[in-house]
Amino acid sequence: MARADDPVGEVASRFLNSFKRPAHLLVAISGGSDSTGLLVALATLCATGRFPGITLSACTIDHDLRPGSAEEAAWVGALCARYGIGHSVRRWEGGKPHSGLQAAARAKRYDLLAAAAVDMGADAILAAHTRDDQSETVAMRAARSAEGIGLSGMADAVLLNGAVWLLRPFLALDRAAVRAFLAARGESWRDDPSNDNPRFERVRIRARGVLPDHAGKDRALLSRQAAIFLTENARAEGAVFVLASAAIGTLLTDAGAWRGLLLLAAVVGGRVHTLETASAERLRSFLASGTLSRLTAGRVVFDRRRDGLFLYRECRGIETLVLPAGATAVWDGRYRVVNRASQAITVSAFGSGAGREDDAGLTGAALRASRAAPRLKFEDGARVPADLAILGPLLAPYARFLPRFDLPLANALAGILGSVPFSSPPNE
Numbered sequence: 409m410a411r412a413d414d415p416v417g418e419v420a421s422r423f424l425n426s427f428k429r430p431a432h433l434l435v436a437i438s439g440g441s442d443s444t445g446l447l448v449a450l451a452t453l454c455a456t457g458r459f460p461g462i463t464l465s466a467c468t469i470d471h472d473l474r475p476g477s478a479e480e481a482a483w484v485g486a487l488c489a490r491y492g493i494g495h496s497v498r499r500w501e502g503g504k505p506h507s508g509l510q511a512a513a514r515a516k517r518y519d520l521l522a523a524a525a526v527d528m529g530a531d532a533i534l535a536a537h538t539r540d541d542q543s544e545t546v547a548m549r550a551a552r553s554a555e556g557i558g559l560s561g562m563a564d565a566v567l568l569n570g571a572v573w574l575l576r577p578f579l580a581l582d583r584a585a586v587r588a589f590l591a592a593r594g595e596s597w598r599d600d601p602s603n604d605n606p607r608f609e610r611v612r613i614r615a616r617g618v619l620p621d622h623a624g625k626d627r628a629l630l631s632r633q634a635a636i637f638l639t640e641n642a643r644a645e646g647a648v649f650v651l652a653s654a655a656i657g658t659l660l661t662d663a664g665a666w667r668g669l670l671l672l673a674a675v676v677g678g679r680v681h682t683l684e685t686a687s688a689e690r691l692r693s694f695l696a697s698g699t700l701s702r703l704t705a706g707r708v709v710f711d712r713r714r715d716g717l718f719l720y721r722e723c724r725g726i727e728t729l730v731l732p733a734g735a736t737a738v739w740d741g742r743y744r745v746v747n748r749a750s751q752a753i754t755v756s757a758f759g760s761g762a763g764r765e766d767d768a769g770l771t772g773a774a775l776r777a778s779r780a781a782p783r784l785k786f787e788d789g790a791r792v793p794a795d796l797a798i799l800g801p802l803l804a805p806y807a808r809f810l811p812r813f814d815l816p817l818a819n820a821l822a823g824i825l826g827s828v829p830f831s832s833p834p835n836e
Contacts, residue, residue, distance in 0.1 A: 415581060416589035420449035423577040426835040430461035434530040435493075436521050436574075437466050439484045439598035442536035445586035446578060448595055450534075451491035467524045467533075469517045470499040473509075480598050487595075498524055518809075522568040531834045533574040537562055540583045563811030565833045570807060573833045628813035633664020634671065635820035641665075642672060642824050647777035649676055649824065651717040660696055668817065674805045675821055676719045677707035678741025681805070711773050720777030728756040730787075738802060743782055746798035753792050758783050801825040 435450065437443040447466060454462055466488045468481045481497045488495035498520040505512045521533050542561045566574045578586065590597060641655035649672060651659075658665045670682040683691065687705040694703045694710065695717070703710045704722050711718040721742065729739045731747045731754070739745050739755045747753050757780050770778055782799060784792040803825070806818045810830060819829045 414589065415585050416445060416449050416578075417453070419577060419581055420446070420453055423575075423835075424450065424453060424459045424462055427462065428835075430463070431531040431834055432463040432465065432529060433532055433534055434521070434525050434528065435464060435466045435534045436517075436536070437468055437484055437488070437495075439468070439480050439487075440536075441587045441590060441597040441599075442538050442541075442578065442583060444487065444595065444597040445590050446534060446536035447488070447493065448491070448590065448593065451493055452593075455491075464493050465528060465530065466493050466495045467521060468495070468497050469520050470497055471513050471517070472500050473504065473513065483598060496524060496528075515808075518568050518574070521574070522572050525572040530572065533568070533572060535574055535576050536578050536586075537576045538578050538581050538583045538586060542579055563813050565812040567806075567810035567812075567815075567830060567833075568808065570810070570830065573831075575833065575835065630664050630667050631814045631817040633662070634668030635816040637662070637665040638668045638672060638817070638820045638824060642668075644824050644826065646774060647720055647781045648773050649719040651719075653714065653716050656695055656712075656717055660692065666692075668820075671805055671817060671821060672824070673706055673708045673710075673719060675742075675803050675825070676721055678721070678802070678804050679706055680741070680808075682706075709776065711776075713773075718773040718777075720773060721780035723757055723759065723776070723779040726757040726780060728754055730754050738807070739782060740780075741804040742802055744798075744800050744802050745782075745784070747796075748798065749786070749792065749796040752787055753784055753797060754787060755782050755784055757781065801827045803827070806830070 433450070435443070435447045437447050447464075450462075450464055453459060454464055466484070468484045470477050470481045472478075485495045485497070500513070500516050500520065524530075525533050562576065562579065564576050564579050566576075568574050587597075637655070637658065641651055641658075643650050651669070655665070659669050660666075670688065674680070674682050682688070683706045691703060691705055691710060694701075695712070698712075700712050700714065702712070707722050707725065709718075709720050709722050711720070721740070726740050729737060729745070730752055731737050731745055732752050733747055733750050736744065736746045740757075743755075745755055759779055784797050784799065786792060803818060803821055806814065806821075810818050812833060815830060815832065822829050
């Protein structure tokens with residue numbers, strides 16, 4: 409059992425006990441104090457034999473951004489070997505962007521970790537973010553957001569690329585507690601020099617003090633309310649998404665319903681983010697006016713009619729995708745396409761010319777929506793048979809990162825699109 413004066417051991421023990429079945433857990437470890445503390449705490453507990461269903465592995469991402477990164481990865485490998493934990497290194501190969509480096513590194517890190525987890529059959533990735541990281545994240549998002557939605561900070565669990573859950577068991581711990589835990593066991597760690605570089609936003613936030621996280625529960629409640637609203641009021645009719653007229657008043661008075669509409673619009677438009685504040689306010693004014701007309705925002709047409717609000721993708725700015733044989737790619741942020749043919753295929757919108765070959769009988773919103781629907785052809789112009797391509801709807805806002813508190817909303821959207829629901833974290 410963890411000692412009463414050992415908060416790290418107590419949190420780690422409670423986390424391991426949350427798994428009701430055998431699980432293979434991949435610890436993301438950089439060598440810093442937080443990730444080193446997480447690995448040491450979990451490895452020490454597993455060595456007691458009290459968690460026979462838990463298997464631990466570790467992975468270090470070498471971003472190849474500065475001299476010494478390979479040596480640091482080797483140091484982590486030696487640490488893992490001392491605790492009998494299998495360790496692998498994934499390296500960020502190729503050129504690096506000149507701007508937005510931290511964001512690009514973060515995205516690449518998660519992609520590499522997700523790929524590693526899938527390759528080794530891990531049930532979850534473990535990241536060692538602490539309460540310090542959480543507060544810094546809230547402060548950064550508060551500085552950027554004119555609304556309160558982003559102030560929830562990091563979720564304790566995030567589904568990466570729709571494939572594997574990343575869990576953060578140390579979010580309730582202070583970094584000082586983790587370092588005290590390591591010091592008491594004679595363990596050291598390696599500090600990343602970039603953590604002191606004021607070029608990066610997180611470092612500047614850390615230097616001037618941060619805000620507490622206070623809105624995580626609000627975000628979860630908002631997600632549940634949005635999910636209920638969409639489940640009860642939204643439906644798909646081919647390429648059109650419909651909200652009944654009676655639901656429009658709710659949109660203007662209920663924050664959960666409004667968030668549901670904004671996320672539905674993001675899905676319809678193939679956008680990762682919801683409407684910017686100015687566009688959202690323009691939409692709100694349009695709906696409040698009661699005008700039977702159309703408004704376009706965020707690549708989506710909002711078509712107000714007597715029998716409801718119709719949403720569909722604007723037939724504009726839709727690029728053609730050339731997909732090689734055997735390849736998989738995302739088209740227009742709305743569909744994931746798998747080419748099972750032995751030759752390349754092109755994916756494009758039916759367009760505003762002749763329209764769809766099968767649009768006979770379509771009128772109004774249905775006809776306009778059909779023009780932005782995907783058309784699959786071989787490069788010689790022949791249609792692609794249904795058995796040679798897989799075309800599935802994509803929820804752009806959650807395709808890469810789905811926080812646990814948005815899981816009910818994401819699954820409500822998946823239900824409307826007729827796609828497979830997202831999985832729950834493995835320790836639920």
